[in-house]
Every structure is written in structure tokens, then in C-alpha cells.
Amino acid sequence: MNVSGKTVLLTGGTNGIGREIALQMQAKGAQVITTGRNPDRVAATRAAGFEVIEADLSSAQGVDGLIAAWGEMGRELDILINNAGQLVDHDFRNGAVDPDAADDCIYANLNAPLRLIAALTGGLKSRPHAAIVNVTSGLAISPAARTPVYCATKSALRFYTLALREQLKGTNVQVIEALPPVVDTQMNDGNPMKKMSAEECARQIIVAIEKDRDEANIGLSRALRWVESVSPSLVRKITLSF
Ligand SMILES: NC(=O)c1ccc[n+]([C@@H]2O[C@H](COP(=O)([O-])OP(=O)(O)OC[C@H]3O[C@@H](n4cnc5c(N)ncnc54)[C@H](OP(=O)(O)O)[C@@H]3O)[C@@H](O)[C@H]2O)c1
Numbered sequence: 001m002n003v004s005g006k007t008v009l010l011t012g013g014t015n016g017i018g019r020e021i022a023l024q025m026q027a028k029g030a031q032v033i034t035t036g037r038n039p040d041r042v043a044a045t046r047a048a049g050f051e052v053i054e055a056d057l058s059s060a061q062g063v064d065g066l067i068a069a070w071g072e073m074g075r076e077l078d079i080l081i082n083n084a085g086q087l088v089d090h091d092f093r094n095g096a097v098d099p100d101a102a103d104d105c106i107y108a109n110l111n112a113p114l115r116l117i118a119a120l121t122g123g124l125k126s127r128p129h130a131a132i133v134n135v136t137s138g139l140a141i142s143p144a145a146r147t148p149v150y151c152a153t154k155s156a157l158r159f160y161t162l163a164l165r166e167q168l169k170g171t172n173v174q175v176i177e178a179l180p181p182v183v184d185t186q187m188n189d190g191n192p193m194k195k196m197s198a199e200e201c202a203r204q205i206i207v208a209i210e211k212d213r214d215e216a217n218i219g220l221s222r223a224l225r226w227v228e229s230v231s232p233s234l235v236r237k238i239t240l241s242f
Contacts, residue, residue: 001129001174001209004029007075009120011057011066011112012084013050014041016185017135020202021081022050028206033073035066035084057084057112058104067119077123079209081133082113082157087187090149102149109153114160124173131174131209134161138181138221141228142235144242165214174212178205181219193242196220 003025013022013034022032026049033051036042045052051073055066070077088105090097113134124130140158143151158177165175182188184195196219208216217225228235 001079001131001212003079003206003209006030006078008032008079008081009070009077009116010034010081010083011055011116012036014038014045014052016187017180017183017198017201017205018081018083019045020198021083021205023048024199024202024206026050030079031075033070033075058086058108060107060111060115063112063115067116070120076127077120078127078129079131079133080116080120080124081135081205082116083133083135084112085109085135085153085187087147087150089146091146093146105149106153109150110156110160113157117164121168121173125171127172129172129174131176132164132168133176133178133205133209134158135178135180135205136161138179138224139239139242140179141221141224142232142239145240146242174209174214176208176214176216178208178216179218179221179225180205181221 008025008030010018010022010032012018014036022034025032035053035055036045037056042052042054053066053069056062086105086108088101090102117132134157136158137154139151140154161175161177168175180201182193182195183198183201185198188195201218204218205216224235
């Protein structure tokens with residue numbers, strides 16, 4: 001799909017990978033409407049020329065507010081990118097875990113994309129060529145021991161995406177999964193692993209949209225997919241240590 005002239009709703013475009021997707025798609029001629037929570041980042045994104053809907057996606061109320069605000073804008077949507085996501089520490093080896101933080105993570109990473117897809121797929125089907133892009137993770141393939149809640153949300157979103165693609169096969173709506181590797185964003189502050197730049201990760205996600213690919217397996221995620229195909233136990237051993 002040529003993204004020029006397309007209208008894009010991108011969640012979490014105020015920071016990290018999402019901000020890079022917003023900038024690169026705008027440079028290619030797309031109209032990007034994005035979302036965020038942090039007021040300073042929302043203001044900075046608006047100052048960069050983007051329309052931003054403020055929304056906390058960790059509750060149904062927040063997602064419904066976004067859907068209502070989108071409806072009031074009266075735009076025809078071509079591409080929905082479910083990018084917003086959060087990582088929560090959930091490691092019993094370090095003491096007690098916070099179930100409320102886990103709930104927020106589950107809502108933002110899984111329920112919010114599903115609710116947006118439920119609300120917006122009808123409109124996408126009426127467009128000549130449309131796409132739903134769900135940003136999961138290499139950890140959707142196999143989990144890291146220290147972030148079980150995050151990994152559970154991403155693998156659940158991966159399975160949902162695979163099934164949704166089958167349902168929408170033969171329609172004008174391409175269903176794409178993007179699996180970033182470890183990327184140099186706020187989410188990875190303090191992570192000593194080698195990181196891909198957010199610019200490069202965003203570039204590869206946009207290439208997948210432009211080339212109508214089902215998946216963007218990016219960097220290390222591509223290698224994990226391959227190792228999993230030959231030895232699931234080896235890929236488990238690798239990612240559990242992350
Ligand atoms: N970084 C990585 O290594 C990596 C690897 C694999 C997959 N991913 C996935 O890539 C996506 C983007 O991650 P990133 O690294 O770019 O993260 P980031 O730099 O922390 O940015 C996350 C974006 O999502 C928004 N967001 C997060 N939680 C939200 C919530 N509950 N409600 C509303 N907005 C929320 C943030 O807005 P505010 O700043 O306003 O909260 C921000 O705009 C996520 O889905 C993540 O899981 C990242």
C-alpha cells in the first residue's frame with residue numbers, strides 16, 4: 001500500500017517507536033493522528049504538527065474516550081496502528097508483585113487494541129485499501145522470565161492477529177503484525193542488551209505496510225522465529241534469560 005494520502009490512527013505516537021512511525025509516515029505524505037498520555041509529550045507532539053488525542057488506554061473508559069474523539073473528527077480511517085504498550089515488572093524473585101499494574105498492562109497491551117479493532121474495522125472495510133497493524137514483540141514468540149505479564153499480552157495479541165488475518169482474508173483490510181526486537185526507547189532504559197534504534201524499527205514496520213506483508217519480523221525477532229522453527233526448547237532457553 002502506498003501510504004501517501006492515507007489517514008492513520010496511531011496509538012502511542014508521542015514517544016519511542018510510535019513517534020518515529022508518526023514522523024516517517026508524515027514525511028511520506030500520510031495524515032497521522034496519534035495518541036498519548038503524558039502532557040509534556042502530547043504538547044511536544046502537537047508542536048511537531050500532529051493532531052493528538054489524549055487518552056489513557058489502560059481502561060475501557062479511556063479507550064472509549066479515544067473512540068468517541070476519533071468519531072467526532074469525522075475522518076475516514078485507512079490504517080490503524082496499535083502501537084501503544086507498556087512493560088511492567090512482575091518478578092516474584094524480587095519480592096511481591098503489583099496486580100493492579102499487571103491489570104493496567106493487560107488492558108493497554110491487549111484489551112485496548114481489541115476494543116479499537118472492534119470499533120474501527122467496519123470503517124476500514126469500507127475503504128479501498130486498508131490495514132490494521134498490531135505491534136507485538138519478539139517476546140510474543142517466547143517469554144522472558146522477568147516480564148511474564150508483558151509477554152502474555154504480546155503472545156495473546158499475536159494469536160488474535162493471526163486469527164483476525166484469517167477472518168479478513170479476501171477483504172481489503174490487510175492485517176499486519178510487527179515484532180520489534182530490543183529497541184532503544186524509554187521502555188528499555190537500563191536494559192544492557194544491544195538495542196536497535198527506534199528509527200530503524202519504525203522504518204521496517206512501514207516497509208511491511210508498503211509491501212502488504214503479513215509480518216514485520218525485525219532484527220533479533222527474525223532470528224528468534226527461525227530458531228523456534230528448528231528448536232522451540234532452545235528459543236525458550238534464550239528468551240527466558242532476557
Ligand atoms: N522498545 C522495545 O524494545 C520494544 C520491543 C518489542 C515491542 N515493543 C512494543 O513497541 C511498542 C512501542 O514501544 P516503545 O518502546 O516505543 O515504548 P515507549 O517509548 O515507552 O512509548 C510508548 C508509547 O505508548 C504510550 N502508552 C503506553 N502506555 C499507554 C497507556 N496505558 N495509555 C496510553 N498510552 C500509552 C506512551 O504514551 P505516554 O508516554 O504518554 O505514556 C508512548 O507514546 C509497544 O507496544 C511495545 O510493547 C517495544
